[in-house]
Amino acid sequence: MAGSEKKLERSKSGLRMIPVSDTDSSPFSLPEPPWVSDDECKQCQNCRAKFDFFKRRKHHCRRCGKCFCNDCCQEKVNLPRMLFLDPVRHCQVCTEISRKEEDFFEKHLKTLLNGGYFNVTESDMGPDEGSLFFLKLSANHRQLLFEGDNDKREPVQIEKIDTLQILPSGKDEEGNTLAGGIAIKYTDTTGGTNIIKMMVDSGGNKKPGQIWIAAMQKAFKMVYDARAK
Incomplete structure (x- = not known):
């Protein structure tokens, strides 16, 4: 599939480098927040120091839109969720979030874009009734x-996923549960609810599939957390 x-x-x-059409916007992206207006912000929203024109000027965090003094909002960090091309100013709290x-x-x-092989079955099918698919974002x-x-x-549709559950497949030598x-x-697309299971292809190296599962879990959490706000 060609890129948007x-x-x-x-x-x-x-x-920012943004899609021409809103229908091509990534579910992992976030809109730019409105900035707290100057009239509403007379002091730093972290340390409460009062602003002045010369020594303590106000700055807005590009992620949350709140205003801070330079000491509380001096880091410039990449913000791919808002599609910025260069690092932008962050407050201390948002710096940690964006870095993670x-x-x-x-x-x-x-990893998700590169894909992997999985045996896909409906929830009411047995493990031997599925079909092998190459699954990718x-x-x-x-x-x-x-x-x-x-x-x-x-x-x-990524945004139409309601729940995601990791299915175990035994334990490793250290006793950690392995994702199968x-x-x-x-x-x-018809509005119906479906449940499918996607098991790592057992015919080859399982590691790429397990890495893909871990990446999918992080992707779902990112979309779910944004949906809950």
């Missing part, structure tokens, strides 16, 4: 795509 068409946009917070998310965009998102991050040699499945697959409950 994008355009360069300059906002008061910085340069960087790992997802730099590593786990690439679409280029615009909106769908899980199922590529099979013989069978076909409609894509699953995932079960997802989602709403299809």
